[in-house]
Amino acid sequence: MDLLIEGDALLGRVILAHGAGAAMDSEFMEYVSHRLVENQIQVVRFEFDYMHQRRSGGKKRPPDRLDRLIQAYNDVIDSFSDQVPLFLAGKSMGGRVASMVLDQSDAQACFVFGYPFHPVGKPLTTRTDHLLALEKPLYIFQGERDPMGHMTEVNNYVLPSTVQINWFEDGNHDLKPRKRSGCTQSAHIDSALSVMTSVIVRRHSERDVNALES
Template sequence: MLIDGDPIVGKVIFAHGAGAPMDSEFMQDMAVRLAKLGLQVVRFEFPYMQTIRETGKRRPPDRMPKLLEYFTQFIDEQAMDEQPLYLAGKSMGGRAASMLLSHPAVSAGFVFGYPFHPRGKPDSLRVDHLKDLSKPLYIFQGERDPMGSLPEVTEYNLPPSVHVHWFEDGDHDIKPRKASGYTQIQHMDHIAQIIGKQLN
């Protein structure tokens, strides 16, 4: 996806979350914002999501090793040209992206709602691999995300390569409550501004 007239500054492979496909409202809206920044946006669906689409029956995601193997195929395919390559993902897709930042073709990663732990299981952390990252990872997180809230994440002692940007009253979809005075659109526009600065 690329908005006509915008110069191409790079390519981003954008992975979906565990429960919503590549054309969910969040994925669509964010893909448009990324394209307006001059990024060629490549979206795909993991095999389990393809099965859900074909059968109409819900099923859990595959194990992470299988997801990573499939994701890596897209990185290898899209790394054939010389333009900068970025990884991005919503929730589970973002976690997978963060685990593949060491790929030599990848410049940086962007995660929308990182699942620092499963819902209701704050002690089951998914941060060990983050400590080994040498490339920049930008995480955009709602302050009240049930999979990693502001009070929780500030205790994790994340490395300098991980940049967490907080969005007031946002949930896992970075959506605030009306009483906050903010909107999800405002937050997503702000995310795009931050990403744009990293591309320049």
């Protein structure tokens, strides 16, 4: 599996997985990665096998089975053996997979941009069962009008305290608002990244304190 590794892991390492329909070098993924690298956070991007085959063969393919997606994410985690603080992240489907491997990994937290709470048009087919048992923190950055889980729907879910949802005004699945809202997608993403960076910095500081006390 080819890995795209950017930046120095001065504060930590983020493994960032793409969504179902866009590759690891999509505009959204590029923006998120570059902003994290600017904040001294290393970003590791990779592609699930179906996307890799789509890139090399040119034929559009559906996502792999969930078990294969989970195994692929775990393979990336296992490729690093150093003691750099690890964080998981992903866009939509990639974030869902990241949240499913979180508790069994050495990662300290997980971040999801646009969690796919349910398929589009199927609000009763929820993807929240594993969230109820999460022991590690999960931060979700969700647009208020996301068709895969908008604010009215999701606020009716019963989720544990380990799951923190950050809502973005008028945002869609890519956190993009309509012009009339007065908001911008870049501002929403930057706000999400500010939360993400703050968590990573705090975890890094706690790690330094623990090292001094031991």
